Amino acid sequence: MKKGIIFSIEEFGINDGPGIRTVIFLKGCPLRCVWCHNPESISFEPQYLEKKSGRSLCGYSVDATELAQKMLKNKIIFEMGNGGVTLSGGEPLAQPGFTAEFLEQVAPVHRVVETSGMAPASVFREIVGLTDLTLIDVKQMNPEKHRQYTGASNRQILENIGWLCASGKPFVARIPLIPGVNDDDENLQAIQAMFKGVPSLQRIELMPYNKFAGAKYPMLGREYNPPFDLQSLHVTTDIFKNNNINAIVL
Amino acid sequence: MNQRLAALRELIMDKQYRTCRRSLEELGIDRLNETFAKQGLSPVERVTACLETLFEKETPVILPGERIVFTRTVDQVPELFTEQEWAEIRGKHYLHERGYVCNISPDYETTIRKGLAARKQEVIDKLNTKGNDAEAVEFLQSVKRSIEAIQRLIERYALEQGENETAAVLRRIKTDGAKTLHEALQLLRILHYALWASGNYHNTLGRFDQYIYPYYQGDIQSGRLTPEEAFDLVEEFFLVCNKDSDLYPGMQQGDNGQSLVLGGRSASGEYLFNDLSKDCLRASYELNMIDPKINIRVDKDTPMEVYEMGSELTKIGLGFPQYSNDDVVIPGLIRKGYAEEDAHNYVVAACWEFIIPKVAMDIPNIDGLSLIACVQNSVAKLQDCPDFQTFMQVVEAEIKSRFEAICAKHKNLWMIPAPVMSLLMDGTIERGRDISLGAKYNNYGIHGTGIASAVDSLAAIKKYYFEEKTFSADELQDALKTNFEGYAELRDRLRNQAPKMGQDDDFADAIAVDLLARFDQVLQGGVNERGGIYRAGTGTAMYYVWHATPLGATPDGRDAGEFIPANYSPSLFIRQQGPVSVIKSFTKPDLQRVINGGPLTLEFDQSIFKSKENVSKLATLVQIYILLGGHQLQLNTVSREKLLDAKKHPENYRNLIVRVWGWSGYFVExxxxYQDHVLNRISFRV
Structure with missing residues (x-):
């Protein structure tokens, strides 16, 4: 009977896990990434978006069990489509009670959680234990730069990733490539070194920064001022492929 | 695509060859109808004389590098009757569209195999038998003369060629049946072209990958052609279908009915998607041109590979392939009285109607019946209905009365005789009767239009009037009459809050199940004057404009004059939850009962085709629609034109979703x- 706050349910979400999936976006995130393209996902409170068609409320409360039952209506579709449900955000691990209850209730369906890894170890381990596949973000290996661009240290995140690698639970690592922030060889090499030889890593997905990222800021009455040069993005999978790590660009 | 075809494609795209075209006035044949009238020629004599004249006036045009020839140079088919004669015909008869036989599936296979000389001999033999009445003799003579006219044109093209491979091919097929792929495709081109020149239109190509396959396979197995050489010929055939297609407009340019069907399963369960089917998809993908339009027959056992190849083609934004589901269509046709072997051989007509090659003179698009108008009209009787079931009976009675009016309209149908089409249909020579008079099947199809709007209207009435009693019958009637003037709140409830078809909501979807069953039930009573039955369908054709414009406001909150959705698709203004909900809703009705056809249409942004993995996901979605019992599916990728129109008329495009990055947004919002960015991106096709 745990309540959670979400802001969107997307059928046929094609970029967040395998097969035919429904992606549920949870509202609220502990990080403040300067490149965030979903600014409405940051606050844990419902908020108004000012759109051309008028004002609309973003974010609503749902019951974990009811949401799971709604998803179970499509169980047969998910089975036919080798897919399932994905919790994304925001940060699903920032609403651990809701997330855990939902994952338990929806269990016969293939479950994916997409997380920044920014959560206490106990929460991280519990939730990963309830998933069939984890999509873990890896942004910046350098703690200072990480703090500079996301507002938080990466200590907790790296500890969780370390546990994930050792756990044997299948996962995909996703790197949002931001020009001048984390697309340098040094960072990618460090990421590569962390994952090299980890058998439960399915692949690395590079997500190049896109200039549409700022589209939603005006709807929240905010300005988008990314402190980096949009033109100079460096995208390569070579560093990974040269080390026998499967990597693709999304 | 090899260099020869790439160059030929450029030539055709560039349209320079069209300067060879001559008008009827220039050729002095614009008043054939007056001559015919003076000579007192019968209709079939006129058709035949007209074809002979047209072919004499044709100038052979051979484009550089062409191996499959025939380019139309006379840009119109002359009128057969004077205005006065037409007035007389119209006074006595019902005419379907332009009066010509159209939208049926010819049997090219038999003539390609036997050859024109053998077919002519069949006609002569029949003429030499006893017991032919005058009508039979006149008809058979016309078929014979038509064959001879085709042969003379082939001869002229052969002479024009000089001494080369194509000339040799032409000389052989002037009399003989095809022995090679080149001969088969050349003969098919001429036969297809002879239909167009006879005034017949919406001339489909049928099961191309089945009847051409023996020649394709034969040439490859004997080593006469490499698989790549065989592919080149197939691709050239596809290419030349685009040469004259601008002369064949239907309701709109592009509506020319040059469709074909790939794959399917035989009555014995044999899987028929072959290497030629694959080549067809590849040719269409490489050419990126609108003809021929491709349909794929699939069923629950169709391998994912077929859906993936289809989705690759969807990616380039041509709006095809369209899929049809054998598991639904075949039993549906059998239910309607088609023999099992005929049902298994079904093809798709110009748009989506399921028809039978060779043996059916069906008119699958004879009329449209507006289901939303039936609901709207029934609202006047709301006071008399104690419950929703009674109201549904009122709606059914309205459907019945409109259906009866449609049936009454179709009395004394007359069609212009069609000797060439007759040659390409089963049994006409044995019967000594023109195909326009009928065949083994003479069924009519009725498009049921505005299905989703009708269902949404019924759902709103059920919920708010019968269950929650939030408004009175008077209020609803007045609101609709005044186009919601002073009823903003009521309109908002009906339009934005009521349950809708397409949201996987059983409340609305159960009504859809009921409505389509009743539509089919009403039509089951009908027998047309040719002894055929009526088939219910889910297509709309142009009726989605024609039926919407005069329609006042409706109980789904739709304003007066606002469009109704095309074919079997959700209302234009519902906020969709996504394609999975749409597919689930739209597969709940028993679609075997609406076997006249009409696809669910799903639209996707180009960006979903970014990776092969995503193309596979789309293919899986198509497969799920089929597995859930969908009958027909068509997919669009969002086009630049559409987005530009969406900018101008955002009210019509509320559900147009574009992928912006990592999130999907409503384009109009x-x-x-950012809209311009998306537009820019779309103009550079993936």
């Missing part, structure tokens, strides 16, 4: 600069 984006700031202009």
């Amino acid at each position: 984006l700031d202009e600069c």
Whole structure:
């Protein structure tokens, strides 16, 4: 009977896990990434978006069990489509009670959680234990730069990733490539070194920064001022492929 | 695509060859009808004389590098009757569209195999038998003369060629049946072209990958052609279908009915998607041109590979392939009285109607019946209905009365005789009767239009009037009459809050199940004057404009004059939850009962085709629609034109979703600069 706050349910979400999936976006995130393209996902409170068609409320409360039952209506579709449900955000691990209850209730369906890894170890381990596949973000290996661009240290995140690698639970690592922030060889090499030889890593997905990222800021009455040069993005999978790590660009 | 075809494609795209075209006035044949009238020629004599004249006036045009020839140079088919004669015909008869036989599936296979000389001999033999009445003799003579006219044109093209491979091919097929792929495709081109020149239209190509396959396979197995050489010929055939297609407009340019069907399963369960089917998809993908339009027959056992190849083609934004589901269509046709072997051989007509090659003179698009108008009209009787079931009976009675009016309209049908089409249909020579008079099947199809609007209207009435009693019958009637003037709140409830078809909501979907069953039930009573039955369908054709414009406001909150959705698709203004909900809703009705056809249409942004993995996901979605019992599916990728129109008329495009990055947005809600970005991106096709 745990309540959670979400802001969107997307059928046929094609970029967040395998097969035919429904992606549920949870509202609220502990990080403040300067490149965030979903600014409405940051606050844990419902908020108004000012759109051309008028004002609309973003974010609503749902019951974990009811949401799971709604998803179970499509169980047969998910089975036919080798897919399932994905919790994304925001940060699903920032609403651990809701997330855990939902994952338990929806269990016969293939479950994916997409997380920044920014959560206490106990929460991280519990939730990963309830998933069939984890999509873990890896942004910046350098703690200072990480703090500079996301507002938080990466200590907790790296500890969780370390546990994930050792756990044997299948996962995909996703790197949002931001020009001048984390697309340098040094960072990618460090990421590569962390994952090299980890058998439960399915692949690395590079997500190049896109200039549409700022589209939603005006709807929240905010300005988008990314402190980096949009033109100079460096995208390569070579560093990974040269080390026998499967990597693709999304 | 090899260099020869790439160059030929450029030539055709560039349209220079069209300067060879001559008008009827220039050729002095614009008043054939007056001559015919003076000579007192019968209709079939006129058709035949007209074809002979047209072919004499044709100038052979051979484009550089062409191996499959025939380019139309006379840009019109002359009128057969004077205005006065037409007035007389119209006074006595019902005419379907332009009066010509159209939208049926010819049997090219038999003539390609036997050859024109053998077919002519069949006609002569029949003429030499006793017991032919005058009508039979006149008809058979016309078929014979038509064959001879085709042969003379082939001869002229052969002479024009000089001494080369194509000339040799032409000389052989002037009399003989095809022995090679080149001969088969050349003969098919001429036969297809002879239909167009006879005034017949919406001339489909049928099961191309089945009847051409023996020649394709034969040439490859004997080593006469390499698989790549065989592919080149197939691709050239596809290419030349685009040469004259601008002369064949239907309701709109492009509506020319040059469709074909790939794959399927035989009555014995044999899987028929072959290497030629694959080549067809590849040719269409490489050419990126609108003809021929491709349908794929699939069923629950169709391998994912077929859906993936289809989705690759969807990616380039041509709006095809369209899929049809054998598991639904075949039993549906059998249910309607088609023999099992005929049902298994079904093809798709110009748009989506399921028809039978060779043996059916069906008119699958004879009329449209507006289901939404039936609901709207029934609202006047709301006071008399104690419950929703009674109201549904009122709606059914309205459907019945409109259906009866449609049936009454179709009395004394007359069609212009069609000797060439007759040659390409089963049994006409044995019967000594023109195909326009009928065949083994003479069924008529009725498009049921505005299905989703009708269902949404019924759902709103059920919920708010019968269950929650939030408004009175008077209020609803007045609101609709005044186009919601002073009823903003009521309109908002009906339009934005009521349950809708397409949201996987059983409340609305159960009504859809009921409505389509009743539609089919009403039609089951009908027998047309040719002894055929009526088939219910889910297509709309142009009726989605024709039926919407005069329609006042409706109980789904739709304003007066606002469009109704095309074919079997959700209302234009519902906020969709996504394609999975749409597919689930739209597969709940028993679609075997609406076997006249009409696809669910799903639209996707180009960006979903970014990776092969995503193309596979789309293929899986198509497969799920089929597995859930969908009958027909068509997919669009969002086009630049559409987005530009969406900018101008955002009210018509509320559900147009574009992928912006990592999130999907409603196009009309984006700031202009982002809209322009998306537009820019779309113009550079993936």
